[in-house]
Amino acid sequence: MKPLVSVCIPAYNSARYIGATIESVLRQRYENLELVVVDDCSGDNTVEIVDSFRDPRLRLVKNEKNLGMTGNWNKCLAEAGGDYIKLICADDVLYEDSIEKELGALLSHPEVTLVMSDTALIDENGRRTGRFKRYPKSGLLDGRMVAKRALIFKSFFGAPCNTLFPRSSYEQTGGFDPQFPYILDFDLWLRMACLGKIYVIHEELNGFRVRNDSNTGSLINSGRKTYNDEHRRLLEKHNSLGAVHLNRFERAVSMLIRHARNELIQVYLWVNARKK
Numbered sequence: 526m527k528p529l530v531s532v533c534i535p536a537y538n539s540a541r542y543i544g545a546t547i548e549s550v551l552r553q554r555y556e557n558l559e560l561v562v563v564d565d566c567s568g569d570n571t572v573e574i575v576d577s578f579r580d581p582r583l584r585l586v587k588n589e590k591n592l593g594m595t596g597n598w599n600k601c602l603a604e605a606g607g608d609y610i611k612l613i614c615a616d617d618v619l620y621e622d623s624i625e626k627e628l629g630a631l632l633s634h635p636e637v638t639l640v641m642s643d644t645a646l647i648d649e650n651g652r653r654t655g656r657f658k659r660y661p662k663s664g665l666l667d668g669r670m671v672a673k674r675a676l677i678f679k680s681f682f683g684a685p686c687n688t689l690f691p692r693s694s695y696e697q698t699g700g701f702d703p704q705f706p707y708i709l710d711f712d713l714w715l716r717m718a719c720l721g722k723i724y725v726i727h728e729e730l731n732g733f734r735v736r737n738d739s740n741t742g743s744l745i746n747s748g749r750k751t752y753n754d755e756h757r758r759l760l761e762k763h764n765s766l767g768a769v770h771l772n773r774f775e776r777a778v779s780m781l782i783r784h785a786r787n788e789l790i791q792v793y794l795w796v797n798a799r800k801k
Contacts, residue, residue: 530558530624530689531605532613535597536575537565539615542734544574545651549618551580555625558582559776562615566590567599571615595703603698608692612685612710616734618647619686623730627689629725632663633754638694638720649736656729657683663727668718673769675715676760677779682714686731690717702762708755712762719768722745733773753790781797 532550533658537544543562550560563586575585581665586604588597602610609628613619627640646655660681675681682688700718701709717723760776763769771779 526629527557528609529777530555530608530609530611530628531607532558532611532624533601533605534558534560534562534613534615535594535601536562536567536615537594538567538569538571540567540569540574541777543571544577546613546615546618547575547776549580549582549611549620551578551582552621552791553619553624554621555628558622558624558788559584559587559605559607561601561728563597563601563604564588565592589769591708593708596707597627599700600645604639604694605692609689610692610695611689613731614685616736617684617686618651618732618734620645620730626687626726626730627759630726631689631691634722634724635720636666637665637724638690638718639682639684639714640689640724640726641714642726642728644664644683644688645729645732645733647732647734648733651734654730654735657687657733659683659687659725659727661702663725666723666725667722668723669769672715672718672763673771674735675711676763676769676771677716677775678782680711682718684713684731685710686733688714694720694767697706703763705755707752708759714761715763715769716766719766748775752787753780753784756780788795 539566560583564572565588592600627642630640631637641659644657645653646653646657671681694717697720702712705712760779764771
């Protein structure tokens with residue numbers, strides 16, 4: 526039997542895009558999967574859209590009270606029953622061979638704690654506008670080495686849609702940390718990477734939707750200081766964990782690059798908004 530892969534979609538007021546996200550999951554060439562959607566008390570018709578799909582692999586969970594993003598993401602992963610897990614936000618998409626190729630890397634290399642692939646940047650209509658490439662090297666890599674360079678320069682791990690990981694990685698790390706409401710995924714990928722080896726696939730296997738009204742877009746537009754403060758706490762946390770260590774100069778460089786990237790992301794969002 527092929528192993529079961531759990532695809533998890535945490536949803537909140539996601540009616541505009543979640544249909545396309547679900548369709549992209551159900552169209553995967555790899556068929557032994559379950560799709561778990563956890564709705565966090567949406568005020569729109571997200572639940573109705575999810576309920577409209579008639580596929581036995583799809584399961585909808587409705588929270589009794591709003592858990593917030595971190596709480597809902599953890600709830601979604603806790604609902605997963607597969608040996609391998611992929612989390613995807615309710616506005617992103619998977620391309621047809623995403624799970625097949627990422628799972629293939631995990632099955633070929635049992636020591637791998639996290640697989641990541643390249644990402645196509647797409648606009649609100651699904652048109653490709655750019656590319657997010659992962660760590661420059663491909664194949665089997667030392668997770669701690671990539672984690673340290675990611676902390677200094679940029680998150681080579683990217684959005685949840687481009688990662689696939691064994692259930693054991695999630696269980697060992699304990700899930701998303703509520704002290705990081707905006708870079709919670711970056712923190713988790715760093716901890717998973719530090720467990721051992723990671724695997725990088727340089728193919729665009731997923732699409733990340735760039736929106737001004739997304740959590741990241743809203744924060745970059747109106748609260749870049751908050752983002753910088755959260756990045757500083759991230760550096761302090763991972764220094765204290767001891768898996769990676771950054772000296773004072775490396776931490777200063779990391780903060781400088783984070784500030785510059787925030788400004789560049791704001792320009793990118795502004796340019797995309799002007800194109801509409």
